[in-house]
Every structure is written in C-alpha cells, then in structure tokens.
Amino acid sequence: MFSGAQISLYPMSDDFVGVILGSLKAFDPYRDRLRIETDDISTLIVGTPDIVFAAMRDLFVEAASSGKHCVLHATISRGCPGEPDDPICAVPEMTGPLAPLEERKAQALAAVSSAGVSGQPAAAQFSLYTLGIDQHMDEIYGCIDFLKTSGVFDKAKNFCTKLRGDAAPVFATIGEAFVRFGPPQGHVTIDLTVSANSPTAI
DSSP, X not given: OOEEEEEEEEEOSTTHHHHHHHHGXXXXXXXXXXXXXXXXXXXXXXXXXXXXXXXXXXXXXXXXTTSSOEEEEEEEEESOTTSOXXXXXXXXXXXXXXXXXXXXXXXXXXXXXXXXXXXXXXXXXXXXXXXXXTTHHHHHHHHHHHHXXXXXXXEEETTEEEEEEEHHHHHHHHHXXXXXXXXXXSEEEEEEEXXXXXXXXX
C-alpha cells in the first residue's frame, strides 16, 4: 500500500518564514518512519496513516502555538492504484476483508476517546472520498454517523463536514475517518483544511 499527504502550511504573519521553519521540528520524532519531500508548494509525507496524522497534528499545533492565525491544507491518500507499494506504509490493519460498518464505527470512537489533548483549539473541514466501490455512499453515511458522535462534530456543510475542538481529537477523528471507511486496501482520499487562531472564528 501507499499512503501519505501533501501538506501546505499558511501562517498569517509577517514572520511566516519563522513560524513555518520553527514548526518543522515537530517532524523530528517521526523522521525515521516517514519519507519527506519538500518543494515550493507543499511537503509530501509518506508513511503509515497513524504516523502521517501524528506528524501533521504536531506540525499544526507547533505552528498554531505562535498565536498567529495558521491554516494547514492537506490532500491525503491511501491505496492509490497509480502509486507503487512502499514498505514504509505497511500496516496490518489495512489488510483483510472489510469489517461490518457498526464494528468499524465503534473502533473509530474508541480510538478518538483515547486521543488525549494538545491544548490547542482548532477548527477543520474535510471531505472523504471512498473511490472505486459501488457502496461508496454507505461508507460516507457511516462515516458521518461516526463524526456526529465523535465529540468534535460542529456541523455539516456543503461538500464537507466541519469539526471543532482540541487539535488532538480533531486530527484523531479525521485519521479514523481515513482508515475505517472504505475497503482496507481500497483507494481513499481526504481533502482537509485546519485552522487555528482565526480572527473571525464562528
């Protein structure tokens, strides 16, 4: 399997370079478990979904701790048929048959309940795409049911769902949506935007 994210970080600050470069130390605990490639538009991080989401969370929390309005945008994908399998992405949970939907929702809730807290409030909106399967709407509706009981659900919006709460359970919730819905070895993508310290938060 291949899994990873293309990430762009946008601090709304005159010192945006300092905020971005200072936040990169959040990747340090994960560097031996990620492939990281950066260009002038985004940073690609490739690894198992749990490490990818932990690294994104810590990068965002570190940047937001500056007190500046920070936005992270990510395109996240697993199982893309156009990408070669990468051993760094191998995880036992992403093999085998698709478990019953209710079982997966319960597993997702249990994982979010143990996510802890970061101390950084965040708002996020994301869209989940379970590709190449006939029952994709069953998976999406199941995910929405999970989101509504996650503790960080804010509201449904056109084309996406909005979450609000501490960054740790917010990222954990999105991570669970990514791995629990859609076939374990299927192609699943997420379009994600996360914001903190917005002057217009509502």
